[in-house]
Amino acid sequence: MKRIFAVVVLVFVVFNSFAKKDINAWKQEQSLPSQYEVFKENLNFWNGSYFLKEDQLDDFYNALTDTIGVLEKSVEQKNTQIRNLNSEIGSKDAEMNNLQEQLDESLKLQNSIVVLGMKLDKNVYSVTMYLLIAGVLVLAGFVFLLYKRSLSVTRRTKKDYDELKEEYETHKKNALERYTKMNMELHQTRLELKKGSIKS
Template identity: 35%
Template sequence: MKIKNLLLVSIFLFTISGFSQVTKKFIDTGSVSNQFDYLITKSNKYQVYKVVELNWLTKLKSNVLDSISESKNSILTNLSTIDSQKKTIEQLENSLATSEVTIQTLTNENQSISLAGIQLSKSFFKTLMFSIIGILIISLFFFITKFKQSNRVTIQTKETLKEVEEEFETHRKIALEREQKVMRKLQDELNKQKKE
């Protein structure tokens, strides 16, 4: 009977030790929050406390530190990306400002014309050119009119001169004939006086 009891006690002890030797495995997948929830729900209770296996705490600590390290790396990467994007934004803003200045300059140049080194707006330039052309056309008509008047006066003067020359020629011929007659008479008188 002793053997029976001994056998029974040893089976009982092996069974209890087998059950007590069964360790629960800690899940280390999922979010840190899920791991904490698992740790709290699966840990043993002692009075108002929770008894947590040391390897679970070590594994959780390692996972939390890894998550913190990944978060720090992610933050550093994001900060680096933000800095690079800020630099890119500044470059783009500078480029935009330069482009706007260039566009404004080109617009001003497009809306103005350089005349003798002076920038004039197109509307003022058009007004100036049309005024100059108008003045030149009016001057042309004025000079054409004056030329025609002068030409008329010149033609009349030539005709008058021709008439005066003809009158003068006629008068000269008459005067020459008269002078010849008078000279002839004088010569005749002189000849008469010599004979007498």
């Protein structure tokens, strides 16, 4: 019985080692790690070493380089996409900067006013106008005070003139009366002298 068992085990081991392995089974796998595992399982193994034919190695190498080529092509496509996206981002940044400059210019124009050919900020213009109006009001107040003072001086001068005129008229009238009176007295004295010289 032991012999039969040993023979069965020996036959099984020999059958397994000489059994036809599918050396192309790895080509059915989709991923590179699973292809490698199936490739390794279907190699001939003896005494800790793997044995393979040169065409098996060439096929696996071709599959490996094809996979690397596809991956490199995919990486190149992704790099191209990244460059395109970076270029698009750069153009969007430039467009955004241009729009920001236009917005700043628009705000500057909106907040400015043209006076005598000069662009002035509306706040500066408002402050200038308020100061100008305040200056005109102060000047008008000063002119009004000067006018009032001048009017007061004019009234006082006119009053003084009227008083002087009245005094002059009174003096003139008195002088005329005295002159007339003196002329009359002189005339009477002459008449009396003439009468007296006639008598003598």
